[in-house]
Amino acid sequence: MPDLSRAVNIGDLRLAAKKRLPRAIFDFFDGGAEDEIALRDNRAAWERVRLKPRVLRDVSKIDMSCEILGGPSKMPLVVAPTGGIGIGWPGADVAIASAAAQYGIPYTLSTTSTATIEAVAEANGGGRRWFQLYILYDRDFTDKLMQRAWAAGYEALVITVDLPVGGKRERDSHNRFTQPFRPGLGQVLEAFTKPDWALRILANGGLPTLENLRGFDHKKSESLQSISSSVGQNLDSAFDYTGLKRLRDLWKGKLLVKGVARADDAARIVELGADGIWVSNHGGRQLDSARATLDTLPEIVGAAGGKVPVLLDGGVRRGSDMIKARALGAQAVCAGRPTLYGASAGGELGALRALAILADELHRSMQLCGTRTIGEIDPSLVEK
Secondary structure, eight states, X not given: OOOGGGOOSHHHHHHHHHHHSOHHHHHHHHOOSTTOHHHHHHHHHHHHOEEOOOOSOOOSSOBOOEEETTEEESSSEEEOOOOSGGGTSXXXXXXXXXXXXXXXXXXXXXXXXXXXXXHHHHHHTTSOEEEEEOOXXXXXXXXXXXXXXXXXXXXXXXEEOSOSXXXXXXXXXXXXXXXXXXXXXXXXXXXXXXXXXXXXXXXXXXXXXXXXXXXXXXXXXXXXXXXTOTTGGGBOTTOOHHHHHHHHHHOOSEEEEEXXXXXXXXXXXXXXXXXXXXXXXXXXXXXXXXXOHXXXXXXXXXXXXXXXXXXXXXXXXXXXXXXXXXXXXXXXXXXXXXXXXXXXXXXXXXXXXXXXXXXXXXXXXXXXXXXXXXXXXXXXXXXX
Protein backbone atom coordinates (compact mmCIF):
# COMPACT_ATOMS: atom_id res chain seq x y z
CA MET A 1 0.00 0.00 0.00
CA PRO A 2 1.41 3.43 -0.91
CA ASP A 3 2.30 6.08 1.68
CA LEU A 4 -0.83 8.20 1.33
CA SER A 5 0.62 10.92 3.55
CA ARG A 6 2.56 11.92 0.44
CA ALA A 7 -0.64 12.51 -1.55
CA VAL A 8 -0.93 16.27 -1.91
CA ASN A 9 -4.21 16.41 -3.86
CA ILE A 10 -7.19 14.28 -4.87
CA GLY A 11 -5.51 13.54 -8.19
CA ASP A 12 -2.71 11.78 -6.31
CA LEU A 13 -5.25 9.60 -4.52
CA ARG A 14 -6.90 8.80 -7.84
CA LEU A 15 -3.56 7.63 -9.26
CA ALA A 16 -2.87 5.57 -6.13
CA ALA A 17 -6.25 3.87 -6.53
CA LYS A 18 -5.62 3.26 -10.23
CA LYS A 19 -2.29 1.57 -9.49
CA ARG A 20 -3.80 -0.66 -6.82
CA LEU A 21 -7.05 -1.78 -8.48
CA PRO A 22 -7.74 -4.08 -11.42
CA ARG A 23 -8.66 -2.07 -14.48
CA ALA A 24 -12.32 -3.12 -14.60
CA ILE A 25 -12.90 -2.02 -11.01
CA PHE A 26 -11.06 1.28 -11.35
CA ASP A 27 -12.93 2.06 -14.57
CA PHE A 28 -16.24 1.30 -12.88
CA PHE A 29 -15.47 3.87 -10.17
CA ASP A 30 -13.81 6.42 -12.44
CA GLY A 31 -15.80 6.27 -15.66
CA GLY A 32 -18.84 7.99 -17.11
CA ALA A 33 -21.42 7.40 -19.82
CA GLU A 34 -20.73 7.07 -23.55
CA ASP A 35 -18.08 9.65 -24.64
CA GLU A 36 -17.77 10.96 -21.06
CA ILE A 37 -18.52 14.54 -22.13
CA ALA A 38 -20.56 15.24 -18.99
CA LEU A 39 -17.91 13.62 -16.81
CA ARG A 40 -15.20 15.93 -18.16
CA ASP A 41 -17.36 19.02 -18.29
CA ASN A 42 -18.38 18.69 -14.65
CA ARG A 43 -14.76 19.32 -13.70
CA ALA A 44 -14.17 21.87 -16.44
CA ALA A 45 -17.05 24.00 -15.15
CA TRP A 46 -15.27 24.49 -11.81
CA GLU A 47 -12.12 25.46 -13.67
CA ARG A 48 -13.98 28.08 -15.71
CA VAL A 49 -14.97 30.01 -12.57
CA ARG A 50 -12.46 32.60 -11.41
CA LEU A 51 -12.06 33.93 -7.88
CA LYS A 52 -11.78 37.65 -7.03
CA PRO A 53 -9.99 37.69 -3.66
CA ARG A 54 -10.34 40.42 -1.07
CA VAL A 55 -7.14 41.76 0.47
CA LEU A 56 -6.11 43.50 3.70
CA ARG A 57 -8.42 41.39 5.84
CA ASP A 58 -7.47 39.78 9.14
CA VAL A 59 -7.52 36.10 8.21
CA SER A 60 -5.41 34.82 11.11
CA LYS A 61 -8.43 32.85 12.33
CA ILE A 62 -10.70 30.94 9.95
CA ASP A 63 -14.05 29.33 10.76
CA MET A 64 -15.09 26.78 8.11
CA SER A 65 -18.22 25.60 9.95
CA CYS A 66 -21.67 26.10 8.49
CA GLU A 67 -25.22 24.80 8.43
CA ILE A 68 -26.25 22.07 6.01
CA LEU A 69 -29.90 21.01 5.78
CA GLY A 70 -30.69 22.48 9.17
CA GLY A 71 -27.80 20.91 11.06
CA PRO A 72 -24.16 21.70 11.82
CA SER A 73 -21.18 20.77 9.67
CA LYS A 74 -17.51 21.57 10.08
CA MET A 75 -17.26 22.57 6.42
CA PRO A 76 -19.67 22.94 3.47
CA LEU A 77 -19.10 19.38 2.26
CA VAL A 78 -21.28 16.26 2.18
CA VAL A 79 -19.94 12.82 1.29
CA ALA A 80 -22.01 11.77 -1.72
CA PRO A 81 -23.26 8.18 -2.19
CA THR A 82 -21.06 5.72 -4.09
CA GLY A 83 -22.27 2.19 -4.79
CA GLY A 84 -20.47 -1.14 -4.86
CA ILE A 85 -17.31 0.27 -3.36
CA GLY A 86 -16.39 -2.69 -1.15
CA ILE A 87 -15.10 -4.30 -4.30
CA GLY A 88 -12.26 -1.79 -4.22
CA TRP A 89 -11.42 -2.09 -0.52
CA PRO A 90 -13.21 -4.43 1.92
CA GLY A 91 -15.38 -2.36 4.24
CA ALA A 92 -14.99 0.82 2.20
CA ASP A 93 -18.51 2.04 3.05
CA VAL A 94 -17.81 1.68 6.76
CA ALA A 95 -14.40 3.34 6.37
CA ILE A 96 -15.79 6.42 4.63
CA ALA A 97 -18.72 6.73 7.06
CA SER A 98 -16.27 6.67 9.96
CA ALA A 99 -14.02 9.25 8.29
CA ALA A 100 -16.97 11.59 7.67
CA ALA A 101 -17.98 11.40 11.33
CA GLN A 102 -14.43 12.22 12.41
CA TYR A 103 -14.47 15.30 10.18
CA GLY A 104 -17.92 16.37 11.36
CA ILE A 105 -19.62 16.38 7.96
CA PRO A 106 -22.75 14.57 6.69
CA TYR A 107 -22.29 11.18 5.05
CA THR A 108 -24.65 9.65 2.46
CA LEU A 109 -24.98 5.87 2.14
CA SER A 110 -25.88 4.39 -1.25
CA THR A 111 -28.72 1.91 -1.67
CA THR A 112 -26.16 -0.26 -3.49
CA SER A 113 -23.60 -0.25 -0.70
CA THR A 114 -21.57 -3.32 0.19
CA ALA A 115 -22.29 -2.85 3.91
CA THR A 116 -25.68 -2.88 5.58
CA ILE A 117 -27.59 0.22 6.59
CA GLU A 118 -27.14 -0.83 10.20
CA ALA A 119 -23.40 -1.56 10.03
CA VAL A 120 -22.70 1.82 8.47
CA ALA A 121 -24.83 3.56 11.11
CA GLU A 122 -22.73 1.91 13.82
CA ALA A 123 -19.49 3.03 12.16
CA ASN A 124 -20.81 6.56 11.74
CA GLY A 125 -21.70 6.69 15.42
CA GLY A 126 -22.85 10.15 16.43
CA GLY A 127 -22.22 11.55 12.96
CA ARG A 128 -24.86 12.93 10.63
CA ARG A 129 -25.93 10.35 8.09
CA TRP A 130 -28.28 10.39 5.12
CA PHE A 131 -29.62 7.47 3.07
CA GLN A 132 -29.71 7.62 -0.72
CA LEU A 133 -32.69 5.73 -2.13
CA TYR A 134 -33.06 4.22 -5.58
CA ILE A 135 -36.70 3.61 -6.51
CA LEU A 136 -36.84 -0.13 -7.11
CA TYR A 137 -39.68 -1.68 -9.08
CA ASP A 138 -40.61 -3.63 -5.93
CA ARG A 139 -42.33 -0.87 -3.97
CA ASP A 140 -42.64 -2.89 -0.75
CA PHE A 141 -38.90 -3.63 -0.76
CA THR A 142 -38.17 0.07 -1.32
CA ASP A 143 -40.40 1.04 1.59
CA LYS A 144 -38.61 -1.43 3.86
CA LEU A 145 -35.26 0.17 3.01
CA MET A 146 -36.67 3.52 4.12
CA GLN A 147 -37.95 2.00 7.35
CA ARG A 148 -34.56 0.45 8.10
CA ALA A 149 -32.81 3.76 7.46
CA TRP A 150 -35.13 5.65 9.80
CA ALA A 151 -34.73 3.02 12.53
CA ALA A 152 -30.93 3.26 12.19
CA GLY A 153 -30.86 7.01 12.72
CA TYR A 154 -30.48 8.34 9.19
CA GLU A 155 -31.77 11.90 9.45
CA ALA A 156 -32.38 12.52 5.74
CA LEU A 157 -33.59 10.56 2.74
CA VAL A 158 -31.95 11.38 -0.60
CA ILE A 159 -34.19 10.20 -3.44
CA THR A 160 -32.34 9.77 -6.72
CA VAL A 161 -34.52 10.66 -9.70
CA ASP A 162 -32.11 10.72 -12.66
CA LEU A 163 -31.90 6.95 -13.13
CA PRO A 164 -35.08 5.66 -14.80
CA VAL A 165 -32.71 3.41 -16.75
CA GLY A 166 -29.01 2.74 -16.42
CA GLY A 167 -26.65 4.91 -18.45
CA LYS A 168 -24.52 3.40 -21.20
CA ARG A 169 -21.17 3.11 -19.44
CA GLU A 170 -18.88 1.95 -22.19
CA ARG A 171 -15.80 1.37 -20.08
CA ASP A 172 -17.80 -1.24 -18.17
CA SER A 173 -19.06 -2.81 -21.38
CA HIS A 174 -15.53 -3.10 -22.79
CA ASN A 175 -14.37 -4.63 -19.51
CA ARG A 176 -17.45 -6.88 -19.34
CA PHE A 177 -18.00 -5.60 -15.83
CA THR A 178 -21.22 -6.69 -14.15
CA GLN A 179 -22.77 -6.27 -10.73
CA PRO A 180 -22.18 -8.54 -8.92
CA PHE A 181 -18.70 -8.76 -10.43
CA ARG A 182 -17.92 -12.17 -11.94
CA PRO A 183 -14.38 -11.92 -13.31
CA GLY A 184 -13.40 -13.72 -16.49
CA LEU A 185 -10.08 -15.49 -17.06
CA GLY A 186 -8.29 -12.32 -18.16
CA GLN A 187 -9.48 -10.44 -15.11
CA VAL A 188 -8.45 -13.29 -12.83
CA LEU A 189 -4.97 -13.24 -14.35
CA GLU A 190 -4.79 -9.46 -13.92
CA ALA A 191 -5.55 -9.87 -10.22
CA PHE A 192 -2.14 -11.49 -9.80
CA THR A 193 -0.60 -8.17 -10.87
CA LYS A 194 -2.55 -6.39 -8.09
CA PRO A 195 -1.54 -8.49 -5.08
CA ASP A 196 -2.58 -6.06 -2.35
CA TRP A 197 -6.09 -5.86 -3.80
CA ALA A 198 -6.37 -9.62 -4.41
CA LEU A 199 -5.07 -10.66 -0.98
CA ARG A 200 -7.38 -8.27 0.87
CA ILE A 201 -10.40 -9.48 -1.07
CA LEU A 202 -9.50 -13.12 -0.40
CA ALA A 203 -8.82 -12.46 3.28
CA ASN A 204 -12.33 -11.00 3.60
CA GLY A 205 -14.11 -13.97 2.07
CA GLY A 206 -14.08 -12.98 -1.58
CA LEU A 207 -15.96 -10.38 -3.58
CA PRO A 208 -18.67 -8.52 -1.64
CA THR A 209 -22.37 -8.30 -2.43
CA LEU A 210 -24.84 -5.43 -2.39
CA GLU A 211 -25.88 -6.04 1.20
CA ASN A 212 -29.02 -3.91 1.29
CA LEU A 213 -30.45 -5.69 -1.74
CA ARG A 214 -30.31 -9.16 -0.19
CA GLY A 215 -33.65 -10.84 -0.75
CA PHE A 216 -34.49 -8.58 -3.69
CA ASP A 217 -35.64 -10.41 -6.83
CA HIS A 218 -33.26 -8.98 -9.43
CA LYS A 219 -34.18 -8.88 -13.08
CA LYS A 220 -31.66 -10.64 -15.31
CA SER A 221 -30.12 -9.49 -18.57
CA GLU A 222 -27.05 -10.66 -20.45
CA SER A 223 -27.02 -8.15 -23.31
CA LEU A 224 -23.84 -6.13 -23.77
CA GLN A 225 -25.85 -2.91 -23.72
CA SER A 226 -27.16 -3.61 -20.23
CA ILE A 227 -24.27 -5.55 -18.76
CA SER A 228 -22.80 -2.38 -17.24
CA SER A 229 -26.08 -0.98 -15.95
CA SER A 230 -27.47 -3.92 -14.01
CA VAL A 231 -28.77 -1.72 -11.20
CA GLY A 232 -30.80 0.28 -13.71
CA GLN A 233 -32.66 -2.85 -14.76
CA ASN A 234 -34.25 -3.06 -11.32
CA LEU A 235 -35.51 0.51 -11.05
CA ASP A 236 -39.06 1.76 -11.45
CA SER A 237 -39.00 3.74 -14.69
CA ALA A 238 -42.62 4.78 -14.04
CA PHE A 239 -41.69 6.74 -10.89
CA ASP A 240 -43.10 10.25 -11.17
CA TYR A 241 -44.30 13.23 -9.10
CA THR A 242 -47.14 11.15 -7.64
CA GLY A 243 -44.63 8.59 -6.42
CA LEU A 244 -42.44 11.32 -4.98
CA LYS A 245 -45.38 12.78 -3.08
CA ARG A 246 -46.13 9.34 -1.65
CA LEU A 247 -42.59 9.00 -0.32
CA ARG A 248 -42.66 12.52 1.05
CA ASP A 249 -45.73 11.55 3.06
CA LEU A 250 -44.11 8.32 4.31
CA TRP A 251 -40.69 9.64 5.32
CA LYS A 252 -40.61 11.38 8.71
CA GLY A 253 -37.27 13.15 8.35
CA LYS A 254 -35.67 15.58 5.94
CA LEU A 255 -36.05 14.72 2.26
CA LEU A 256 -33.78 15.77 -0.60
CA VAL A 257 -34.29 15.08 -4.28
CA LYS A 258 -31.06 14.25 -6.12
CA GLY A 259 -30.56 14.46 -9.87
CA VAL A 260 -32.33 17.76 -10.54
CA ALA A 261 -31.11 19.59 -13.65
CA ARG A 262 -33.92 22.02 -14.59
CA ALA A 263 -35.46 25.02 -12.88
CA ASP A 264 -39.05 23.97 -13.60
CA ASP A 265 -38.48 20.56 -12.00
CA ALA A 266 -36.82 22.21 -9.01
CA ALA A 267 -39.76 24.56 -8.45
CA ARG A 268 -42.29 21.73 -8.59
CA ILE A 269 -40.24 19.54 -6.25
CA VAL A 270 -40.14 22.37 -3.71
CA GLU A 271 -43.94 22.68 -3.97
CA LEU A 272 -44.26 18.96 -3.20
CA GLY A 273 -42.58 19.49 0.14
CA ALA A 274 -38.93 18.52 -0.39
CA ASP A 275 -36.52 19.94 2.17
CA GLY A 276 -33.68 20.37 -0.30
CA ILE A 277 -32.63 20.15 -3.94
CA TRP A 278 -29.52 18.22 -4.94
CA VAL A 279 -28.28 19.30 -8.37
CA SER A 280 -26.63 16.33 -10.06
CA ASN A 281 -26.07 14.58 -13.36
CA HIS A 282 -24.99 11.39 -11.57
CA GLY A 283 -21.31 12.21 -11.87
CA GLY A 284 -21.55 12.08 -15.67
CA ARG A 285 -22.59 8.42 -15.47
CA GLN A 286 -26.10 8.69 -16.91
CA LEU A 287 -26.99 11.08 -19.74
CA ASP A 288 -23.88 12.09 -21.64
CA SER A 289 -23.85 15.72 -22.87
CA ALA A 290 -25.91 16.72 -19.83
CA ARG A 291 -25.03 20.20 -18.63
CA ALA A 292 -22.31 20.56 -16.02
CA THR A 293 -23.90 20.82 -12.61
CA LEU A 294 -22.11 24.06 -11.70
CA ASP A 295 -23.47 25.68 -14.86
CA THR A 296 -26.96 24.55 -13.86
CA LEU A 297 -26.67 25.71 -10.26
CA PRO A 298 -27.65 29.42 -10.54
CA GLU A 299 -31.00 28.76 -12.21
CA ILE A 300 -31.85 26.01 -9.73
CA VAL A 301 -31.03 28.37 -6.85
CA GLY A 302 -33.34 30.92 -8.46
CA ALA A 303 -36.13 28.39 -8.81
CA ALA A 304 -35.78 27.32 -5.17
CA GLY A 305 -36.30 30.96 -4.23
CA GLY A 306 -34.62 30.61 -0.86
CA LYS A 307 -37.35 28.23 0.35
CA VAL A 308 -35.00 25.25 0.61
CA PRO A 309 -31.22 24.78 0.41
CA VAL A 310 -29.58 23.72 -2.83
CA LEU A 311 -26.64 21.30 -2.91
CA LEU A 312 -24.67 20.04 -5.89
CA ASP A 313 -22.18 17.36 -6.85
CA GLY A 314 -20.14 16.64 -9.95
CA GLY A 315 -16.41 17.15 -10.42
CA VAL A 316 -15.59 18.43 -6.92
CA ARG A 317 -11.85 17.94 -6.49
CA ARG A 318 -10.57 21.06 -4.70
CA GLY A 319 -11.30 22.85 -1.46
CA SER A 320 -11.73 26.05 -3.43
CA ASP A 321 -14.72 24.41 -5.16
CA MET A 322 -16.64 24.87 -1.90
CA ILE A 323 -16.03 28.62 -2.09
CA LYS A 324 -17.17 28.78 -5.70
CA ALA A 325 -20.32 26.81 -4.96
CA ARG A 326 -21.24 28.92 -1.92
CA ALA A 327 -20.66 32.10 -3.89
CA LEU A 328 -23.03 30.85 -6.60
CA GLY A 329 -25.80 30.04 -4.14
CA ALA A 330 -25.24 26.45 -3.00
CA GLN A 331 -25.35 25.61 0.69
CA ALA A 332 -22.72 22.89 0.25
CA VAL A 333 -21.01 20.65 -2.29
CA CYS A 334 -21.35 16.88 -2.34
CA ALA A 335 -18.38 14.74 -3.35
CA GLY A 336 -18.22 11.00 -3.87
CA ARG A 337 -15.12 10.15 -5.86
CA PRO A 338 -12.54 11.92 -3.63
CA THR A 339 -13.21 9.70 -0.61
CA LEU A 340 -13.80 6.73 -2.92
CA TYR A 341 -10.34 7.17 -4.45
CA GLY A 342 -8.88 7.52 -0.98
CA ALA A 343 -10.63 4.45 0.40
CA SER A 344 -9.73 2.41 -2.69
CA ALA A 345 -6.08 3.32 -2.17
CA GLY A 346 -5.91 2.88 1.59
CA GLY A 347 -9.18 2.18 3.39
CA GLU A 348 -10.14 4.51 6.21
CA LEU A 349 -6.72 6.17 6.23
CA GLY A 350 -7.19 6.98 2.55
CA ALA A 351 -10.66 8.41 3.11
CA LEU A 352 -9.33 10.53 5.96
CA ARG A 353 -6.50 11.73 3.72
CA ALA A 354 -9.01 12.84 1.08
CA LEU A 355 -10.98 14.87 3.63
CA ALA A 356 -7.77 16.30 5.12
CA ILE A 357 -6.70 17.52 1.68
CA LEU A 358 -10.06 19.18 0.96
CA ALA A 359 -10.24 20.76 4.43
CA ASP A 360 -6.71 22.15 4.14
CA GLU A 361 -7.40 23.56 0.68
CA LEU A 362 -10.63 25.19 1.85
CA HIS A 363 -8.89 26.78 4.85
CA ARG A 364 -6.04 28.07 2.70
CA SER A 365 -8.37 29.36 -0.04
CA MET A 366 -10.54 31.19 2.49
CA GLN A 367 -7.45 32.97 3.80
CA LEU A 368 -6.31 33.85 0.30
CA CYS A 369 -9.80 35.12 -0.55
CA GLY A 370 -10.01 37.29 2.57
CA THR A 371 -13.00 35.41 3.99
CA ARG A 372 -12.89 34.56 7.69
CA THR A 373 -16.18 32.64 7.82
CA ILE A 374 -18.34 30.70 5.39
CA GLY A 375 -20.97 33.44 5.81
CA GLU A 376 -18.57 35.99 4.29
CA ILE A 377 -18.50 34.08 1.00
CA ASP A 378 -20.79 35.95 -1.42
CA PRO A 379 -21.32 36.38 -5.19
CA SER A 380 -18.73 39.17 -5.39
CA LEU A 381 -15.97 36.57 -4.93
CA VAL A 382 -16.51 34.86 -8.28
CA GLU A 383 -16.52 35.65 -11.96
CA LYS A 384 -17.83 33.21 -14.55
